[in-house]
Amino acid sequence: MTGLRPTWRIALAATLVVCLGGCSIRRTAINKIGDALANTGANFAADDDPELIGQAIPFGLKTMEGLLEESPKHEGLLLAASSGFVQYAYGWVQLEADLVEAKDLARATELRERARKLYLRAREHGLRGLEVDAPGLRAALQGDPRAALAKARREHVPLLYWTAMSWAGALAIKVNDSELSADQAVIEALARRALELDEGWGLGSIHEFFISWESARSSIGGSVERARSHFDRALALSKGRRSFPYLTFAESVSVAKQDKAQFRELLDKALAIDVSRADDQRLANLLAQKRARFQLGRVDELFIE
Numbered sequence: 001m002t003g004l005r006p007t008w009r010i011a012l013a014a015t016l017v018v019c020l021g022g023c024s025i026r027r028t029a030i031n032k033i034g035d036a037l038a039n040t041g042a043n044f045a046a047d048d049d050p051e052l053i054g055q056a057i058p059f060g061l062k063t064m065e066g067l068l069e070e071s072p073k074h075e076g077l078l079l080a081a082s083s084g085f086v087q088y089a090y091g092w093v094q095l096e097a098d099l100v101e102a103k104d105l106a107r108a109t110e111l112r113e114r115a116r117k118l119y120l121r122a123r124e125h126g127l128r129g130l131e132v133d134a135p136g137l138r139a140a141l142q143g144d145p146r147a148a149l150a151k152a153r154r155e156h157v158p159l160l161y162w163t164a165m166s167w168a169g170a171l172a173i174k175v176n177d178s179e180l181s182a183d184q185a186v187i188e189a190l191a192r193r194a195l196e197l198d199e200g201w202g203l204g205s206i207h208e209f210f211i212s213w214e215s216a217r218s219s220i221g222g223s224v225e226r227a228r229s230h231f232d233r234a235l236a237l238s239k240g241r242r243s244f245p246y247l248t249f250a251e252s253v254s255v256a257k258q259d260k261a262q263f264r265e266l267l268d269k270a271l272a273i274d275v276s277r278a279d280d281q282r283l284a285n286l287l288a289q290k291r292a293r294f295q296l297g298r299v300d301e302l303f304i305e
Contacts (some may be wrong), residue, residue: 035076046278050286054092061085078129082162085122089115089169091287099294112173119170126163145189152193157201160194165209204237208248215252227253241281243288246270251295260303267292
């Protein structure tokens with residue numbers, strides 16, 4: 001067992017803890033394992049093998065959900081589950097759908113529906129996490145979402161972000177879903193509260209969210225100019241370490257403006273980000289660059305001469 005990575009040692013311990021007798025002992029053990037499992041993200045984030053991580057993630061996510069059945073208000077596990085389901089849905093399932101669509105539309109449709117369900121699963125974990133400190137928040141968000149989030153604190157930013165991302169991800173896959181469409185004000189309120197509390201969180205990841213959000217809603221109150229402003233802030237906050245600002249702006253704004261030269265330039269910059277260093281942005285950049293290469297191969301589909 002000494003050769004296993006920390007995540008796997010924790011997961012194996014989690015399978016053993018269910019055999020423990022005594023409610024208090026069992027709950028204490030589960031909470032300790034939950035604390036450790038919730039803090040293993042950096043182990044995956046620095047990896048240079050997205051395929052390996054993609055195969056490992058589902059086991060970790062199901063382990064978290066198993067622990068949450070025993071400790072349903074473990075905020076760290078709820079955050080880890082929410083962020084994990086979003087990242088798996090986007091970086092593996094939804095991306096695979098895009099890659100196979102040209103050859104197998106039925107398979108792509110099936111994968112997108114799976115991704116949508118994973119996003120909704122992530123949203124559920126995120127809302128549960130937020131309600132640990134704000135009971136009744138889910139219902140309050142349907143009334144006045146900004147007021148409902150007024151008491152959120154800086155430590156809630158990760159949960160606010162991933163809950164917004166999961167909700168928006170599900171909506172993006174099925175834009176004609178009337179129930180999800182009606183929740184756009186809630187999605188925006190979650191992300192804006194996160195931005196107000198800590199705009200630099202995740203090296204500017206919240207600004208990246210608003211690049212696509214503003215561009216997608218440019219006909220109903222969004223703004224390409226605001227998308228550009230968020231792009232500039234995301235670049236400044238990322239300090240040259242993230243590919244996603246370039247990819248996001250290229251996919252959302254450059255395509256909408258039919259600016260092929262800008263599209264190519266931005267994706268080239270995304271591909272130029274160094275992924276040789278084992279830091280906490282490595283895996284994210286590898287996934288972004290995989291998508292960037294895919295999009296560069298679709299230039300003739302995306303742009304009308």
